Amino acid sequence: MSTRVGVVVFPGSNCEHDVVQAVGSLGGEADLVWHGATTVAGFDAIVLPGGFAHGDYLRPGAIARxxxxxxxxxxxxxxxxxxxxICNGFQVLTEAGFLPGALQKNRGLKFICATVDLVVCSTRSALTAAAEPGAVLRIPxxxxxxxYTCDEVTLAGLEAEDRIVLRYVDNPNGSVGDIAGIRNAAxxxxxLMPHPERAYDVLLGSADGAVLLRSFLAATDRSSSGRLAATATPTG
Amino acid sequence: MRFDVLVEVSLRPGIADPQGSTIERALPSLGFDRIEAVHVGKAIRFIMEAPDEHSARGTVEELCKRFLTNPVIEDASITITAS
Structure with a gap:
């Protein structure tokens, strides 16, 4: 049975259909979940997509939480x-306290729309379990x-616990430690700020996001049997 | 008692402030060439009921910590006056 993914739609989300399309193309099933829903029962995995939830009023993610x-x-x-x-979804996760730190405005004051190189730093996560440690992925x-910013103690903790999953090869926005994506302790x-759902097929310019989304679709099996952390290999 | 509350949210030192830097860079072209350290923040005003000012301040500090600011990147300055 394929993995059922719930893609949360906040007022102002705008990448939800990209995620639905990508998940469907990679063998999963995805349905939209309105932000007013009080349950996510029936889903095996949840995605908070990119966009501008609640208009990014106050701060990105501040009201979505x-x-x-x-x-x-x-x-x-x-x-x-x-x-x-993903992107605004990452901002929501930090504001909601699922993940530490915060996303501040890009160094250089510019909105950046570009395809960048990311290096896989940890495979101990739902998103990177199937990726090759050290692999370089091209993702927009x-x-x-x-x-990304956080205090020094938090950064040291992320490093020590192997929780930085993806880093920029050529830091585009000033993120501390070149961080592009992090995971929680489990x-x-x-x-992550990059958009793997925009890079799941060569027709889109890169298929490098597919390995990440496939990891994510397979994560349900690993998490339900509690083997996610145990089977993964720490990498430097 | 009713209180007028002003919460000024500013970016913490070291956090990028592109609006402030952009405004500062535009000033010389308008002839304002003796201005520096421009910072842009947010002003949030509201009215609240509380038994006294001390209690009002406690509530607003909690509100700032949990919602109006992100303590990782922002500071708040609170001004409370009896209406």
Whole structure:
């Protein structure tokens, strides 16, 4: 049976259909979930897509974290369910406290829309379990507030616990430690600024995002049997 | 008691402030050439009921910590006056 992915739609999300298309093309099933939903029952994995949830009012992600669906997503994540935040979804995950740190405005003051190289730093996550450690993936970014920041203690913790899953090869936005994506301690929650759903087929210019999404689609089996952390290999 | 509350949200030192830098760079071309350290933040105003100013301040500090600011990148300055 294919993995059923719930793609959360906040008012102002705009990448939800890209995720649905990508998941469908890679053998999963995806359905949209309105942010007012109070349950995510029936889904094997949850994606918070890119866009401008609640208009990015106050701060990106600041209001989305109060959407009713987020309590259900919190319970789902606490139970080990795979949760992926892409771009604005990553911002929501940091604001909601699923992941540490924050995304500040890009160094250089520009909105950046470009395809960049990412290196796979950890395979101990729902998003990168099937990727080759050290592999370089070409995936688009499309953001103004993608400059990851956190205090030194948090950064040292992320490094020590192998929680930085993807780094930029040529840092485009000033992110501390060249961080493009991080995971929670258990590895089932991952946030990243790049858009793997825009790079799942060579027709899109790169198919390098497919290995990430395939990892994510397969993460349900790993998390439900509690083997996600145990089977993964730490990498430097 | 009713209080007028002003919360000024500013970016913490070291956090990129592209609006501030862009405004500062535009100033010389308008003839304003003795201005520096331009920073842009947010002003949030509201009215609240509380038994006294101390209690109002406690509530607003909690509100700032949990919602109005992201403490990783922002600071808040709170001004409370009895209406």
């Amino acid at each position: 109060f959407s009713p669906v987020m309590s259900a997503v919190r319970d789902f994540a606490d139970a080990g369910g795979p949760v992926l935040g 970014i499309n953001h103004f507030e993608g400059n 590895g089932n929650v991952v946030g």
